[in-house]
Amino acid sequence: AQPELAAWETPDFEEVGCAAEVTMYV
């Protein structure tokens, strides 16, 4: 039995918010 490998996608990130939103998330 082979473990199922997930599909690879190019790793990426996108900035979506500013300092005020950081405070809200935290």
Next chain:
Amino acid sequence: MHPSSRPELTSHVRLTFDRVREQHLLLTPEAVSVLNPTGAAVLELCDGRRSVAEIVQELRGRYQQVAADEVARFLTRLVGKRYLEVRDA
């Protein structure tokens, strides 16, 4: 980004998962960034001990056709934003 480099999140950056929005996030004092799942998987392995080559090797145990150059480019972008620091071997 050299295969022997050992990347690590800088002290002011926090990697977390927003359970409400089901998104991986990078929090810095100045900004929130959303990561895609593979981006989060890469960063979870950036502990300052693993080299880039070891990170790619570990990812190849989880994903099909991991592109080492894509991992290196992603990490280089994060170093440019000062979200990551790199220890060179």
